[in-house]
Amino acid sequence: MGERQASNAVEGVGPPRPVDRTNEYVRIEHVTKRFGDFVAVDNVSLTIFKGEIFCLLGGSGCGKTTLLRMLAGFESPTSGRIFIDGQDMADTLPYERPVNMMFQSYALFPHMTVEGNVAFGLEQEKLPRSEIAERVAAMLDIVKLKDLAKRRPHQLSGGQRQRVALARALVKKPKLLLLDEPLGALDKKLREATQFELINLQEKLGVTFVVVTHDQEEAMTLASRIGVMDRGEIVQVGTPTEIYEYPNSKFVADFIGSVNMFEGRMVEDEPDYVRIETPELPCTIFVNHGISAAPRAAVWAAIRPEKIDIAREEPPGPDNRARGVVRDVAYMGDMSVYLVQLDGGKMVRVTLPNSVRQLSERISWDETVWLSWDASSPVVLTQ
Amino acid sequence: MKSRSLFRRLALFFGFAFLYVPILSMIVYSFNNSRLVTVWDADDSPTLKWYRALLSNDQILGAAWLSIKVAAVTATGAVILGTLAGLVLARFGPFKGRTLLSGMTTAPLVMPEVITGLSLLLLFVFLEQLIGWPQGRGFVTITIAHITFSMAYVTVVVQSRLATFDDSLEEAAMDLGARPAKVFFRITLPLILPAILSGWLLAFTLSWDDLVISQFVAGPGSTTLPMVVFSKVRLGVSPDINALATIMVMIVGFGVLVSALYMRRQERRVALEAQMARADKH
Numbered sequence: 001m002g003e004r005q006a007s008n009a010v011e012g013v014g015p016p017r018p019v020d021r022t023n024e025y026v027r028i029e030h031v032t033k034r035f036g037d038f039v040a041v042d043n044v045s046l047t048i049f050k051g052e053i054f055c056l057l058g059g060s061g062c063g064k065t066t067l068l069r070m071l072a073g074f075e076s077p078t079s080g081r082i083f084i085d086g087q088d089m090a091d092t093l094p095y096e097r098p099v100n101m102m103f104q105s106y107a108l109f110p111h112m113t114v115e116g117n118v119a120f121g122l123e124q125e126k127l128p129r130s131e132i133a134e135r136v137a138a139m140l141d142i143v144k145l146k147d148l149a150k151r152r153p154h155q156l157s158g159g160q161r162q163r164v165a166l167a168r169a170l171v172k173k174p175k176l177l178l179l180d181e182p183l184g185a186l187d188k189k190l191r192e193a194t195q196f197e198l199i200n201l202q203e204k205l206g207v208t209f210v211v212v213t214h215d216q217e218e219a220m221t222l223a224s225r226i227g228v229m230d231r232g233e234i235v236q237v238g239t240p241t242e243i244y245e246y247p248n249s250k251f252v253a254d255f256i257g258s259v260n261m262f263e264g265r266m267v268e269d270e271p272d273y274v275r276i277e278t279p280e281l282p283c284t285i286f287v288n289h290g291i292s293a294a295p296r297a298a299v300w301a302a303i304r305p306e307k308i309d310i311a312r313e314e315p316p317g318p319d320n321r322a323r324g325v326v327r328d329v330a331y332m333g334d335m336s337v338y339l340v341q342l343d344g345g346k347m348v349r350v351t352l353p354n355s356v357r358q359l360s361e362r363i364s365w366d367e368t369v370w371l372s373w374d375a376s377s378p379v380v381l382t383q
Numbered sequence: 384m385k386s387r388s389l390f391r392r393l394a395l396f397f398g399f400a401f402l403y404v405p406i407l408s409m410i411v412y413s414f415n416n417s418r419l420v421t422v423w424d425a426d427d428s429p430t431l432k433w434y435r436a437l438l439s440n441d442q443i444l445g446a447a448w449l450s451i452k453v454a455a456v457t458a459t460g461a462v463i464l465g466t467l468a469g470l471v472l473a474r475f476g477p478f479k480g481r482t483l484l485s486g487m488t489t490a491p492l493v494m495p496e497v498i499t500g501l502s503l504l505l506l507f508v509f510l511e512q513l514i515g516w517p518q519g520r521g522f523v524t525i526t527i528a529h530i531t532f533s534m535a536y537v538t539v540v541v542q543s544r545l546a547t548f549d550d551s552l553e554e555a556a557m558d559l560g561a562r563p564a565k566v567f568f569r570i571t572l573p574l575i576l577p578a579i580l581s582g583w584l585l586a587f588t589l590s591w592d593d594l595v596i597s598q599f600v601a602g603p604g605s606t607t608l609p610m611v612v613f614s615k616v617r618l619g620v621s622p623d624i625n626a627l628a629t630i631m632v633m634i635v636g637f638g639v640l641v642s643a644l645y646m647r648r649q650e651r652r653v654a655l656e657a658q659m660a661r662a663d664k665h
Contacts, residue, residue: 124560
């Protein structure tokens with residue numbers, strides 16, 4: 001997925017679906033949640049727009065689920081405020097919110113049929129029976145479960161259960177749907193197919209999605225914007241492209257995709273270029289855009305594996321190149337991953353698409369190779 | 384389990400014999416024609432005459448009816464209180480006094496019956512002097528005493544069912560617009576119903592065969608069935624007691640069996656669901 005996003009940026013194409021930033025729907029203002037001494041969510045402020053798929057991405061224990069549960073009303077913030085559609089949610093109980101949630105475990109009621117599960121929410125609204133039946137049937141049709149309406153949850157496969165959970169939440173026509181690891185329990189093939197189904201459904205119904213996930217690929221495919229969380233804080237918010245191509249910290253660069261990190265010092269700092277000296281490379285790193293950092297400050301140059309070229313011939317110098325020996329090759333089918341040990345000892349990860357079929361053409365174990373990269377490729381990070 | 388050696392078979396045989404030969408012999412002798420319990424009258428046995436005698440014995444029938452009433456009310460009361468205690472212990476999360484409550488609710492499981500009985504008797508006598516209730520001792524005091532100790536069993540059964548229960552089911556119901564009372568009656572209660580039923584049966588059988596505590600808190604004119612059996616045996620064993628005891632064993636056995644089957648079915652379903660959930664992940 002990372003590769004696809006990368007090519008977008010190089011060609012100057014924006015994110016797949018533009019975000020309409022005029023229509024604010026959820027506003028989280030300085031929200032903090034403490035459990036005893038533990039700070040689960042730390043002063044988070046966030047705006048989510050109508051009709052977007054916003055992904056909260058982070059490792060386990062980063063506070064993303066707590067934040068989601070506060071939107072649903074299962075937890076109340078220790079301090080700060082949450083507005084949904086302009087209304088302060090402080091005193092609004094979970095069953096009064098215009099919000100529905102899809103649980104990680106799906107939480108299907110085991111003693112009810114598929115139909116019963118989907119109808120449950122509408123029954124609470126005290127709608128006439130005929131309308132409930134109509135809307136349930138229509139929703140089961142959308143998620144392609146019409147034939148299984150009379151089954152019990154334990155008679156369904158994982159993918160079918162996931163769709164029941166989705167139907168149950170969507171049939172209430174919520175303006176905001178919260179999804180907690182919606183694809184976590186599915187196998188890889190099914191997950192990919194479901195991702196696109198989810199996006200189609202979201203576009204069709206125009207519901208705002210807030211998705212919690214620890215899976216960066218899932219976030220990349222689903223999201224119109226991603227909020228990366230670490231230790232209770234939002235560290236970066238942006239479109240998938242922005243997050244991947246312009247991470248604002250070592251944490252984000254490392255968390256999203258893989259990256260080669262060179263620690264060094266700025267030796268030249270001009271408005272239109274910088275030059276970084278690092279003990280890990282014999283040459284300097286030349287970056288063709290300016291950054292704002294204190295001169296001679298410690299910085300990190302992050303270079304994505306797919307943005308490094310690997311060749312047997314020496315590239316033109318003097319900057320942005322290094323010689324090394326191939327220590328490991330992982331053939332992944334569509335591409336190969338090379339682990340190259342530089343003369344200075346540092347291991348560098350390079351990925352290359354396998355566009356040529358002949359094996360003899362390919363660089364192999366223990367070959368001495370040259371790595372090089374474009375001056376636009378490194379991202380300079382100061383934290 | 385594969386090697387069924389002689390030793391294992393013997394162990395099994397003696398184990399079962401130790402547990403069930405006394406009961407079996409009692410059942411067999413309940414069909415004995417002789418007036419003497421220890422002499423088998425081979426000519427006219429088996430006979431149902433002691434069962435017939437029971438049916439015309441008003442004292443025993445009255446005691447049986449009282450026992451059934453006490454057991455039914457006890458079981459119902461214990462289920463209500465035990466379910467509430469189980470819910471609090473399983474759902475409230477950490478709160479002040481949680482360990483204390485948990486210990487206190489399960490203490491009657493290990494408390495000597497003599498102490499429970501005596502302390503309840505003292506309480507009832509004291510209350511009667513203080514506020515005039517309960518008046519004398521009988522049905523009410525026996526039932527209260529039985530609820531006190533059988534509630535603990537229900538609490539344990541309900542709590543263990545709730546512990547294996549996914550909390551997000553209740554959250555999901557609430558998220559879909561159900562108010563807390565609705566969540567309880569539409570989601571929680573149906574799902575813990577098997578545990579509640581088996582708790583009811585357990586409490587019923589506990590109350591049905593309790594002797595020690597009943598002795599303390601029963602009054603004149605309120606004699607439960609175990610008390611009748613006990614007092615009759617003290618005057619000398621008569622064969623109709625065998626018949627009575629056989630019927631009691633049957634009732635208790637039935638209660639325990641049904642409750643065990645319920646629990647087992649429930650466990651199997653939980654195991655099956657867990658297995659399916661695992662299968663989905665791979």
